[in-house]
Amino acid sequence: MYQDQQPGDDRHERQPTIVDVANRAGVAIGTVSRHLNGQSVRMSNRDQIERAIAELGYRRNSTAVAMKTDTSHIVGFMVPSLGEFHAGILEQLTRKMRLNGRAVLSFCHDMKPHLVREGLEFFASHRVDAVVMDGEDVVRADLLPYIEKGLVVALYDNDVEGIPVDRVFVDNRRASARAVDHLIDLGHRRVATIRGNERDYAARERLAGFRQACDARGVVVPPEYVVHGNWGEIGGYFGIRALMELAEPPTAIFSANYNMTIGALTWAQENGVVLPRDLSLVSFDDVPAFKLHNPGITAVEQPIERLADTLSSVLDARLADPAVMGRREIKVECNIILRGSTGPVQQ
Incomplete structure (x- = not known):
């Protein structure tokens, strides 16, 4: 009125x-x-x-009051983009939410602050019951006022520190350490990594797992063995090139996501590098293409269905009592899928 x-x-x-x-x-x-x-x-x-x-x-904001007292049976899903991993989470979460009579509404913000604000306002205007999102530091300032007004939020994949929300992550550090342990078990001592953007929680945790495994096993990692791939195929392509052009190149590489791994595989194929004869390679993230590659790519499998199931359970619990501030963090274990891209170090 x-x-x-x-x-x-x-x-x-x-x-x-x-x-x-x-x-x-x-x-x-x-x-x-x-x-x-x-x-x-x-x-x-x-x-x-x-x-x-x-x-x-x-x-009090009328939309916030409505969100606390009304139920729209809609859950918002906000991510930078719908790549393989995020699309998988969206698909599984939609199925889980449907069983509880809820629909999922998605919004991609492309890491642009004005689109983050637009997405949050869009969800607020639709009086969503909750928002599930991949945490990014760029969203912190815009997200806090909505949380203060009662919006239920659950983060997955990446964290935004210092905000009272629920969190469901894979155990990035432990899974990465296990993957690198596998390479060391095969006799590799010159182990390198192509890392993601360290502004992201997932990148920091995966790099920490890499270092944790190397330190525990007495494997020295020269600074030049840690290259920045920025999560993308181009970064993976030039990252492996920089590593393999060193005077003493690594015999094994841990790539922190599948996009960078695809770029690394492209460079290896173009330059006659044969896996695992010339180089062992393990990737965080498993995608269908890795099974078809010759040889298959050893990878950390993110349990997408379990992540979605856990997110669904957390939201059900929170929505049953939305006045309670969410501070729960759940970590989900990953599997290591062994294929032909890793093998004993060649003497």
């Missing part, structure tokens, strides 16, 4: 937020949230909060 604008009523003026109320009252944001949700807080805090609300003219 529209209201007439009164003289002196500046509709473009910034509206006070829950953060402003907490700052004015001198209490934590969570304390304000509990009071607004009708939960018990200390009388002194309650009086300070009510005074701050009156002084600031704070009004």
Whole structure:
């Protein structure tokens, strides 16, 4: 329902937020949230909060209230792009949600801040029950106000530190360490990695797993054995080229995702590098093409169905009590699929 604008009523003026109320009252944001949700807080805090609300003219966002009281039976799914892994999560999550009477609505933001804001507003306007998303630091500032207003969020694949949401990740560090252990077990001592972008949680964890395995087994990793592939085929292509052109090239490479592995395989084929005779290669992420490659590519398999099932269970639990701030983190184990791209080091 529209209201007439009164003289002196500046509709473009910034509206006070829950953060402003907490700052004015001198209490934590969570304390304000509990009071607004009708939960018990200390009388002194309650009086300070009510005074701050009156002084600031704070009004609860109607969309946020609707999200807490109504059920749309829609879950938002927001990712940078729908590559092989994300598309698999979307497919499985859609099936899981359908069993509970919910539909999944997807939005790709291409890592562009204005599209992140557009996507969040789109989901809010559709009063989604929750949002599942691949965490990216670029979304932090835009995501926090929606969480403060009651939006249920679950992160997968990448983390955004310091926000009260649920998290479902594969155990990137442990799986990477196991993959590198396999190479070391085969006798490789010159082991290199093509890493992802270290702004991402997954890239940092996979690199940590690589280093953990090498350190535990006494394998020295020269700085030039860690190359930046930026998650893409081009990065993988030039990453392996840089490694194989070293005076003492590695005998084994751990590639931190399948896109970079595809680029590395392209360069190897173009330059007559035969796996595993000349080089052993293991990839994080398993894709159907790896079974068809000759030889097949040894890979860390991300359990997409288990991830989607866990996300579904976490959302069911959260939506049963949406007033509770989500801080649960679940890590899912990965399998290592052994194929012909890895073999004993050639003397």
